[in-house]
Amino acid sequence: MSANAQWFRSRNRTLSTRLVMAGGFVGALLVLTLSMVFSWPVKVTASAGDQAAENLKAAFAAPPGSCLNWAPDGSDMRQTPCETPHLFEVTGDVDIAAEYNASAPSPTDEAWREIAKKRCTDGAAAYLGGKLDPFGKYSVGALKPSNEQWRDGDRKFRCGLQRAAPSGKALVPTKNSAKNQNQSDVYDAGTCLALVDKNVGDPIECTKAHAYEIVGVIDLGETFKDGGFPLEEQQQTAMLDQCPKLAADYSGGLNLADKKLTLTWDTRKQESWDAGSKLAVCKVGAPLPDNSGLAPVTGSIKSAAAAVPPTPTTPGG
Known part of the structure; x- marks a missing residue:
């Protein structure tokens, strides 16, 4: 960045990998800071025919290349065409069952960040054709299992790409797949x-x-x-x-x-x-x-x- 533009620089854009964790909760989600770790909504057990539940189930099972969106309060997480505004693009799943058995406690937030940094960054770069701009508009993100899912034995988390706002306190919707975008x-x-x-x-x-x-x-x-x-x-x-x-x-x-x-x-x-x-x-x-x-x-x-x-x-x- 230029010297004369230095006073425009956001204090929240200094992480070399710009790894952030985000996600949605059914009912409400307050994105206080993207350095926090957020879970997927709790496991869907609603009766058949509940559209929000069906949307969430589809989002939870979305394969790499899928795009997800949710309401500002974190509700109504769903899979959506990448051509439409979305907050998260799935780049892959990571299973840590080999490191955390059925009786292991869930990692701390800091541990989750380190796990995601090690296990998601390379995959995101590969997803983008081998090039991930560490100062670009896309951040490496992850959605970890909720506490309920962890207790039920779910050890998978989803890696993805998202765009953080300059403050680091919100996500900016993007259109089209990150694969085809200038970073x-x-x-x-x-x-x-x-x-x-x-x-x-x-x-x-x-x-x-x-x-x-x-x-x-x-x-x-x-x-x-x-x-x-x-x-x-x-x-x-x-x-x-x-x-x-x-x-x-x-x-x-x-x-x-x-x-x-x-x-x-x-x-x-x-x-x-x-x-x-x-x-x-x-x-x-x-x-x-x-x-x-x-x-x-x-x-x-x-x-x-x-x-x-x-x-x-x-x-x-």
């Missing part, structure tokens, strides 16, 4: 990301206070067509050359300085480049005068309505 961690132009404690949060309406607004996406692969990894300085030059035009086209020529806004951008790390992630975003935000983070911006620059609250002054200042 660059970018959002479309027009997306605004919330401001949380002077840092980057999750996608939000641009009419609400936000950290920055995406104004364009650049394919650095088109700029550096020889395929070799461009140095940071080269990427900076390319983004500096292209982002101002995209911002001007997007905003209708708005003078950002008049609005106390700053244009910045991302660059790509070599690990991402080698995995084929060559897209980078141009974005607009407002760094605080002391460079301690970001100021809230309300309104889209596309409508020239973006505004930054005035900087507070000290008494007598």
Whole structure:
């Protein structure tokens, strides 16, 4: 990431493998943090004809390549066509019965994370054709057996791919199979990301206070067509050359300085480049005068309505 874009960086995007665990509970699911471990819903024992129960049974048995979705409260987990919005794409099943016999207690949350890291990451990379961008939009996830399932002897957990929001506290729905997607961690132009404690949060309406607004996406692969990894300085030059035009086209020529806004951008790390992630975003935000983070911006620059609250002054200042 570029130095001038450093103040846009999410504090939750530092894990090298970006392994997260998520899942659904029948009735309710509060995704407090993706570093927590979540279970599948309890084993379905509802009577035949219960559509939610049938959906859950199908999801539980979904083979690799299947996509799963569930409601915001965690209910109604079901298998869905990957062409439709979904939260989880199954990459494989792992059985740990050889390590945990029928009387063994369920692993701790930390142990589950380590197990999934060891047993899911390589499989996810293979599922994607051998390349998994450690800084890309897809995270390796896992759904572990519920306590009831564990007591009944179920020792399988499902590995999968999902997209975590910048805050690390929610999942972002994706469309189409991850196998066919560019892994660059970018959002479309027009997306605004919330401001949380002077840092980057999750996608939000641009009419609400936000950290920055995406104004364009650049394919650095088109700029550096020889395929070799461009140095940071080269990427900076390319983004500096292209982002101002995209911002001007997007905003209708708005003078950002008049609005106390700053244009910045991302660059790509070599690990991402080698995995084929060559897209980078141009974005607009407002760094605080002391460079301690970001100021809230309300309104889209596309409508020239973006505004930054005035900087507070000290008494007598």
